[in-house]
Amino acid sequence: MKDKVLMKGNEAIAEAAIMAGCRHYFGYPITPQTEVAAYMAKRMPKIGGTFLQAESEISAVNMVIGAAAAGVRAMTSSSSPGISLKSEGLSYMAGCELPALIVNVQRGGPGLGGIQPSQSDYFQATRGGGHGDYHMLVLAPGSVQEMADMTVKGFELAETYRMPCMLLADGTMGQMMEPVVLDVDDVKTVAKPWAVTGTKCEREHNVVNSLSLVPEELEKWNLARYERYAYIEENETRAEEFMTDDADIIVVAFGIAARVSKNAVVAARKEGVKVGLIRPISLWPFPKKNLARAAEHAKHFISVELSMGQMIEDVELAIRCSRPVSLVKRVGGVIPSPEEVLEAIKKVQL
Template identity: 55%
Template sequence: MAIELLKGNEAIAEAAVRAGVDAYFGYPITPQTELLEYMAKRMPELGRVFLQAESELGAINMVYGAACAGKRAMTSSSSPGVSLMQEGLSYIAAAEVPVVLVDVMRGGPGLGNIAPSQSDYFQMVKSAGHGDFKPIVLAPASVQEAVDIMDLAFDLADKYRTIVTVLLDGTIGQMMEPAELPPMKPRRTAAPGWALTGAADRSKNMILPFRLQVDDLEAYNLQLQQKLALIAHSEVRYHEQMVDDAELIVVGFGTAGRIAQTAVRLARRQGIKAGLFRPITLWPFPERRLSQLADDARGFLVVEMNAGQMVEDVRLAVGGQAPVKFLGRMGGSLPMPDDILAAIVKLDQASTRAQPDAPCTIEGPSMPLKHFVSVN
């Protein structure tokens, strides 16, 4: 396969096609519309399903239906559209059918604007709808990584019969970068055994988004939590750069993570031992690795395009072992390398390693690490 110059949204669409998506349902919204537009042309060419729904509610429920029938189904949207999908997402989680959602985040709250933002970390990572569930959340930082992640997203969705959200912002959606697409995977021919395919020759399958009896629901809840615990144990992914000897760890995901990489390099040139930690799975969050890094690091700087969301998870993972500072931009502004560098320099000058038993005066929770239940 050749390296091509690809726009994020279109590359994601083609990567989904090559991963074997059977059906795409969606409703246009900036900054992800190119994805839908690409699918509108591409899916019918291949004899697959493209349907522009009447709304995001329609789209997510069509995805739900197609997934129940054992098809690889996906949708894509952006922040306000994803809010509309949340009821459906919760039903899908309860029904335990595999679905891939691409969320190209934009500025909020409300209609906000169409500029890049990461302000929906909480929305997607802490639960994508009502009820106790969590989707797997994957956060690519480049067009190539977004391409690679689509195949993984469908596989994880199938493996765990869960929602996988690919969470990115308008920067990666709109940007062009050289990337290599994978070869076309053959589509799945046989539906999974649990799918609703007509029960003429077999006992019937049931897919339910409810358990009306208290005991039934709790038993189901426990089973679902076991599955989530298994995912948390098995599917953590992250990217590290220059962390081996790093005294200061800069943490960022997606676009903020890649911009932070530039700042880390600039800091190194000034002799500051900085390293980059970029979570790729936002859920499950790489808390164990961050906790390990906190054993030696003198300080952490979390960079996000929001008011400070992932920083809470970093603080939980670091467990008060080192100061955790935050740098955020909102409204569609990007944190620029110079701003991040200035924050690294400030952290470098301010942070000294906390004494193990000294009173905790640093930022973040002072709870000892042993009380922090790590699931991964």
């Protein structure tokens, strides 16, 4: 058992990435994720890795594409406005079938917005962000420990399915400190026979490319990609359920919103309200089955978000609108209080 240490979420991501074998980090500073870059700048030179602060986010994401194409574990991190700039690169990564880890420590938007926590990049993350038919794997950690664990898992998943994986956190998760155990002994690596590493005149050329001018060919690529997505939806959903077994009301929330909601659920239970929490950990694929199962006994759902109501659409789809879904929201960097969530729970007429 390794020691428990007190770390910021952002630092835990950086150290976990290094322990997972990432030696290539490309970034550009932006609050509230700058500690990821700062940590990498300190550590990478000492372990023979590369830390590179690019001249822009666009440049940084394209460096990740280059490194990933060469078959190494590469990552970048940013916050909301920076992720918008990186979205072109994310689409190219999906098109080229390249694995990499992208961290988004969200802040309020749109535009430059503010620097306080937000979850309003949910649509951007779960729908792809860039152009074209594609998805990223999207993981939403709910603690500093999960920031570390999901970083390791994210690299593994990205390489297993040859696609970008996004760690979707927020300013609170990035800035807060909690005890964390960095125990990354058995890192799973995936063979990359497709990597462009030079043929040494011993094999055919590998080609990493997203361009296909023959419509039928491009259609085939997309269909194949979506077959893989269907497999992922079947096998890679992750969620935590808390007091859901006998629940009449189900609160759905991820990340910091789930932490706040858990307090409200505990308080409501003390008052005799049968309420439970489903915390999606994978946002894409969305844990539809957990929600559908809960809808067999629950009569009302509440989506708690730091956005104007984005995940609520996935909640409604997952239960096929068979139950009413209400929304608790705060935006612009404001975090809902447990009392606000509790009030919404108590307002439900069963």
